[in-house]
Amino acid sequence: MLRVVLVEPEGEYNVGFIARLCKNFGVDELYIVNPKCDLKKAVEFSAKGSSILLNSKVVDKFTDAIYDLDLKISTSSIADSKGDMLRKSISPWEMINYLDKNKIGLIFGRESVGLTREEIFMTDLLVHIPGNPDYPVLNLSHAVGIILYEIWRSRLTSKENSGIYHGAISSDTLKLIDKYLLALHDLVRKSDSDGDMYLALKRSIIRGLKDEEEGRAIVRFLRKTYMKIIHSNE
Numbered sequence: 001m002l003r004v005v006l007v008e009p010e011g012e013y014n015v016g017f018i019a020r021l022c023k024n025f026g027v028d029e030l031y032i033v034n035p036k037c038d039l040k041k042a043v044e045f046s047a048k049g050s051s052i053l054l055n056s057k058v059v060d061k062f063t064d065a066i067y068d069l070d071l072k073i074s075t076s077s078i079a080d081s082k083g084d085m086l087r088k089s090i091s092p093w094e095m096i097n098y099l100d101k102n103k104i105g106l107i108f109g110r111e112s113v114g115l116t117r118e119e120i121f122m123t124d125l126l127v128h129i130p131g132n133p134d135y136p137v138l139n140l141s142h143a144v145g146i147i148l149y150e151i152w153r154s155r156l157t158s159k160e161n162s163g164i165y166h167g168a169i170s171s172d173t174l175k176l177i178d179k180y181l182l183a184l185h186d187l188v189r190k191s192d193s194d195g196d197m198y199l200a201l202k203r204s205i206i207r208g209l210k211d212e213e214e215g216r217a218i219v220r221f222l223r224k225t226y227m228k229i230i231h232s233n234e
């Protein structure tokens, strides 16, 4: 299941074009967080994507659009700034290696200011479409189009031929990994105020997991480590 999440979109034309793209590339769900434009007017720009727009889910809060996802992918034109863990990104063609989860969300930011750091922190991976370093900022709907095309293209070729093969990993396992990483991070938070260690570890695990068996072994390891620390502090 593929969901596109638009966070506080400002332009009717962009929302309409994106609904059309969702139809072009077989997106299952469109979620819109606190829209800043008129969605009825956006229908004018959506062509055959109008049904997707009319069935889109409008929510007030960012968390309402992402809480049930197994993999949350944020996007930004600002990436890989030196010393900024949050902004370490992967390319759209690297992203396709991690799409073996059940519920995947692609999250796009406001035309004016993109996604906040807090919003990116709540996601699992950050994707950046490389462009002219002097001006890599794409129009929102163009960025959506490039990422959806990359996913569509990867689905046309068999998984075995498209790079690393990752066996399916259950959403329960991914959620447990995140739960214990967050719990461990809470124990050391003072020395890691930006959450760099949590982000680096979470993203490395998600990028590297081969299959469910590996995922469960990591859950066991994180849980045992967490329990041991908790009991040793009693």
Ligand SMILES: C[S@@+](CC[C@H](N)C(=O)[O-])C[C@H]1O[C@@H](n2cnc3c(N)ncnc32)[C@H](O)[C@@H]1O
Pocket: 075, 076, 077, 078, 107, 108, 109, 110, 111, 112, 113, 114, 115, 127, 128, 129, 130, 131, 136, 137, 138, 139, 140, 141, 143
């Ligand atoms: C006009 S941009 C906002 C610019 C903002 N400075 C930012 O954080 O990217 C609107 C949205 O389009 C997407 N976008 C634009 N250029 C992108 C790029 N080069 N790579 C990935 N996403 C991009 C992102 O979702 C971004 O939040």
